[in-house]
């Protein structure tokens with residue numbers, strides 16, 4: 729079996745296992761294949777093995793791939809940092825944007841979403857590791873931003889995304905996710921259905937804590953150079 733198809737099978741088995749031991753529902757966790765820096769041939773391999781959701785971090789690279797793969801039925805997720813001069817392209821060419829971290833960016837995406845497309849799915853990026861270098865809103869700012877973004881008609885606020893500081897210990901991996909999920913579940917505003925977290929190295933911890941969208945690159949496509 730080709731490597732990517734084989735890796736995909738292994739990841740699905742891991743997801744299945746984690747869902748089972750942490751009592752998650754059968755369809756609770758979707759997989760986003762993170763294809764940044766990888767060629768379109770890799771995307772096509774995963775596609776032929778059944779993968780439909782793909783995540784990209786760099787706007788121009790993603791657009792080139794979208795043109796090349798326009799015949800494929802792919803749901804495109806933008807999971808990179810958002811520069812305000814790129815919002816127009818993001819609003820026009822993606823189904824999901826994951827790293828919204830302020831209202832100004834949300835307003836631009838809302839204004840620039842073409843009328844003929846359905847509302848753009850967005851997640852708010854939350855900083856759950858308290859590192860000054862990491863992007864995302866602080867937990868204390870989250871409720872307010874949810875209220876603001878919920879007023880924008882061309883955006884569909886789906887939930888939160890997070891990239892915690894890397895940890896190797898399983899218990900330590902779970903802790904920031906647990907904190908975030910608990911906080912979100914206690915919020916009164918918004919109809920959120922998405923927790924976008926979990927990468928190759930903390931997939932199980934993320935699913936244990938309630939992830940609904942895991943974003944997997946390395947385990948599927950191999951190391952990025």
Ligand SMILES: *Cc1c(COP(=O)(O)O)cnc(C)c1O
Pocket residue numbers: 762764785807808891927928929943944945946947
């Ligand atoms: C690159 C990236 C991933 C994938 O990470 P892996 O460790 O390769 O699985 C997931 N999420 C975001 C936001 C990324 O930038």
